[in-house]
Amino acid sequence: MKFIYRFLLLALLAVSCNNNDGPLSSENKLTFFSLKEISDNFIISPSNKVELSLIEQTDLNYLTSLFTVSPKAKVFVGSTIQTSGYSKNDYSKPLVVDVIAEDGSKATYVIVISFGAKIRTFSIVELPNIAFTISKDFAITATVPSGTNLSNLTAKFELTDDTSIYVGPTVQLSEQTKNNFNQPLIYDLKLNGVNNKKYTVTITVAANNLPIAIAGDDKSVIMPNGGNSANVLLDGSKSSDIEGPIVAYEWKSGNTVLGTTATLNTNLTFGTHTIVLKVTDSSGVTATDTIIIEVKNQEVYTPVDTNASLATKNLFNNIASIANSNKFAFGQEFPLSFQLNSLDYNLSTSDCKDVAGDHPGVYGIDPHYMLYKSAAEKQLHIDEAKHAYAKGSIVTFDFHQQSKSDHKIYYNDITSSTDKSLMYDIVNDKNGSRAWFYGELDQVINIVNNDLGFPVVYRPFHEMDGDWFWWGTQATNHSTQLYIDFYRLTVDYVKSKSNLILFGWTPNQKLSTSYYPGDAYVDIVGIDVYSPNPASLKTNLIELSKFASDHKKVAVLSETGKQDYVNTAPTFWTSTILKAIEDGGSDIRIGWVLAWFNAPWETTQKGLYIPNSSSSTQVKDDFKTFYNSPKSLFQNEVKALKVYN
Numbered sequence: 001m002k003f004i005y006r007f008l009l010l011a012l013l014a015v016s017c018n019n020n021d022g023p024l025s026s027e028n029k030l031t032f033f034s035l036k037e038i039s040d041n042f043i044i045s046p047s048n049k050v051e052l053s054l055i056e057q058t059d060l061n062y063l064t065s066l067f068t069v070s071p072k073a074k075v076f077v078g079s080t081i082q083t084s085g086y087s088k089n090d091y092s093k094p095l096v097v098d099v100i101a102e103d104g105s106k107a108t109y110v111i112v113i114s115f116g117a118k119i120r121t122f123s124i125v126e127l128p129n130i131a132f133t134i135s136k137d138f139a140i141t142a143t144v145p146s147g148t149n150l151s152n153l154t155a156k157f158e159l160t161d162d163t164s165i166y167v168g169p170t171v172q173l174s175e176q177t178k179n180n181f182n183q184p185l186i187y188d189l190k191l192n193g194v195n196n197k198k199y200t201v202t203i204t205v206a207a208n209n210l211p212i213a214i215a216g217d218d219k220s221v222i223m224p225n226g227g228n229s230a231n232v233l234l235d236g237s238k239s240s241d242i243e244g245p246i247v248a249y250e251w252k253s254g255n256t257v258l259g260t261t262a263t264l265n266t267n268l269t270f271g272t273h274t275i276v277l278k279v280t281d282s283s284g285v286t287a288t289d290t291i292i293i294e295v296k297n298q299e300v301y302t303p304v305d306t307n308a309s310l311a312t313k314n315l316f317n318n319i320a321s322i323a324n325s326n327k328f329a330f331g332q333e334f335p336l337s338f339q340l341n342s343l344d345y346n347l348s349t350s351d352c353k354d355v356a357g358d359h360p361g362v363y364g365i366d367p368h369y370m371l372y373k374s375a376a377e378k379q380l381h382i383d384e385a386k387h388a389y390a391k392g393s394i395v396t397f398d399f400h401q402q403s404k405s406d407h408k409i410y411y412n413d414i415t416s417s418t419d420k421s422l423m424y425d426i427v428n429d430k431n432g433s434r435a436w437f438y439g440e441l442d443q444v445i446n447i448v449n450n451d452l453g454f455p456v457v458y459r460p461f462h463e464m465d466g467d468w469f470w471w472g473t474q475a476t477n478h479s480t481q482l483y484i485d486f487y488r489l490t491v492d493y494v495k496s497k498s499n500l501i502l503f504g505w506t507p508n509q510k511l512s513t514s515y516y517p518g519d520a521y522v523d524i525v526g527i528d529v530y531s532p533n534p535a536s537l538k539t540n541l542i543e544l545s546k547f548a549s550d551h552k553k554v555a556v557l558s559e560t561g562k563q564d565y566v567n568t569a570p571t572f573w574t575s576t577i578l579k580a581i582e583d584g585g586s587d588i589r590i591g592w593v594l595a596w597f598n599a600p601w602e603t604t605q606k607g608l609y610i611p612n613s614s615s616s617t618q619v620k621d622d623f624k625t626f627y628n629s630p631k632s633l634f635q636n637e638v639k640a641l642k643v644y645n
Helices: 002-021 308-325 351-356 375-389 420-427 433-452 481-497 534-550 572-587 617-628 636-642
Strands: 030-035 039-042 050-052 063-069 074-075 095-100 106-113 117-124 138-142 155-160 162-165 183-190 194-205 220-222 231-236 248-253 257-258 264-270 271-278 286-297 328-333 362-367 395-400 456-458 501-505 526-529 554-561 589-595
Touching: 030 106, 030 534, 039 050, 063 074, 074 351, 155 162, 194 308, 194 501, 220 231, 231 286, 231 572, 257 264, 264 286, 308 328, 308 481, 308 501, 308 554, 308 589, 308 636, 328 395, 328 481, 351 617, 351 636, 362 589, 375 433, 395 433, 395 589, 420 481, 433 456, 433 481, 456 526, 481 501, 481 636, 501 617, 534 554, 534 572, 534 617, 572 589, 572 617
Parallel strands: 050 106, 138 194, 220 286, 328 362, 328 589, 362 395, 395 456, 456 501, 501 526, 526 554, 554 589
Antiparallel strands: 030 039, 030 063, 074 095, 095 106, 117 155, 162 183, 183 194, 231 264, 248 257, 248 271, 271 286
C-alpha cells in the first residue's frame, strides 16, 4: 500500500511540472505605434510597414516611441531593448524594429516617416464669401446658395513645398485654372513629381429659399391745396434673398406697371392706391408684397391755442403747405445780425445773401440775446425779426433761458442746488421759482405782442433729452413726466397771454416720444441734428415726418450744422442735408431746415455753419447748388407764398 501511494504522488507531481512548463507564446505583433513628440498616429500595414506622413518639416533625430505589442513580446532596435515612453531613436531615416515573441520568434517592422503633399488652403475666386472645409480624409467641401453657377470657377489654393495639383493630365494654377464643379472634382497631388494623394472637392448647392418682398408701410400722402396729384416714393430696397441679390423688381397698380427699379418715384392721383411689389431672385423665384397709399387733400391745421389770431392760423397752415409740397424753407439762426468777429447792424445783408443772392426764408431768434444782453443788441434782434416779417420770412424763437440764481444755461456750470432743481421747483411752485419763471416768460411775451406784433413759432426748452441744459436729464428729480409738466405749464401760460404763438417741441437728434407733451400742446415737431450722416438723417426725418402726419403736426429740421464743416466737409449742404432729403423722397415732409448761426465771437472759417463771402470757392459753390435746388425755398420764394395771409 505504501508503494502504491508513493507512485501516485510522483505521478501527480510529474503532471503538475508539465503544466507549468507548457508551450511558449509565439505572438510577435506590433499593435500600436506613435511618437511622444508628434500627436499623429502611425499606420501599420499588413506588410509590417509603419508609416506616418507629416506636412510640416520636423526634427526627427531624437524622438520617444510609444507602442504596444503582443503579450510577453519584447521590442528591440538592434540589440537594444525598447521601453514604451522612454526609448529614443533617430527617425530621420527608416528605422528597423524587431518584435520578439516569448518563444524567440521574430517579426521585423520598418518605421518610416515621410513628408507628404497637402492642400493648405482652398477657396473659389468667384465665391469670395464661401468658406471651404478641408478634412483629414482629403475631402474639400462647401455649401453654396441656390442658383450659384458652378460650371466655370477658378480655384485659389496654397500647397506644401514641392507639391503640384493635377486634374487628369492638366496642371492646376491657383487663381488661373478654371474647372466645372457641378460634380465632385478630384485633384491629384504630386510631391516632387510623384503621385502622393488625392483630394476630392465637393460643392453642394443649397435648396432655394424664397425671396422676401418688402414694399414698406402703408402711408398717407397729404397734398397742399391746389395740387391734383402727389409724387410718391416707393421703396422696395429692403427686400432680400438669403442666397444673393434680388435680380428684378416690378411695381404694379392693377394691371399697370409703374416701374421696375428698387426705388421709384411715381405720381398718384387723389384716392386710395393698392400697389403690389414683385421681386425675383437669382433662381427665378418670385415673392410679392402690397402697400396701400392714400393721397388726400391737406385739411385745415388747427393751432393748439384755440384763440390764435387769424395770421397765426394762416402761418400754421402755410408752413404745413410747404412741408406737404415736398419742398422746405431754408433758415438760419440770426442770419442778419451775427457774422464772424462782430455783430452786424446793417440789416440789408447776410452771409446767406452774400453767397447765394437771397436771405433765408426762416429766421431763428433767441430771446436770450434780448433779455440778457445790452439794450442795443436787444433792439438789433427785434429789428432783425421785424425785417424777416416785412420780407415775408418765417420767424422762430428758441430760448436759451438762464437759470434763476446762477444765471447759467448749462447744467454743469450751475453750483446752487436750487438751480439744479429749478425745473422741479417751477412745476411744484417752490422757492419762488414759478413767479420768477413767469416773469421771464412775460418778457418774451411782451416782445412778441408789443415789439413784433406778428406770429412766431416758439419752441421752448429744446433738446430736453440731452444732459447739457438745466431742463435736461441731469436736473434734480428728472423724469420724462416732469419735463412734460414743465412744457405744458409753459404753453398754458404763454397762450393765456398771447394769440401770436405756435408751439414747437424739438428733441435732440431723433424723436424721443417719451418726452412728447401731447397733441394738445404742440404745433410743430422737430429734431435738432448736428454732424449727421445722410443715411441716419434720412431715417430720422422719415420717422419725424410720419409722426407729424399721424398727429396732424408739421415737421421741421429745427437745428442743424457741422462744426468746422468748411474744412472737414465742404459739400455738407448738398452731400449730407440735401442728399438725405432727396433720398427720402415723399417720405420726408418738413417745413424748414435751419442752420445754426455764424457766431460773432468766432474769428475764423471754423466758426461758420454756412459760408460767407470769404469762404473757399468749393464751399460757396456747394451752398449755391443747395440754394438752386428746386426743393429749397429762400426768402423771395417764401415771400411769394404769403405765409401770414
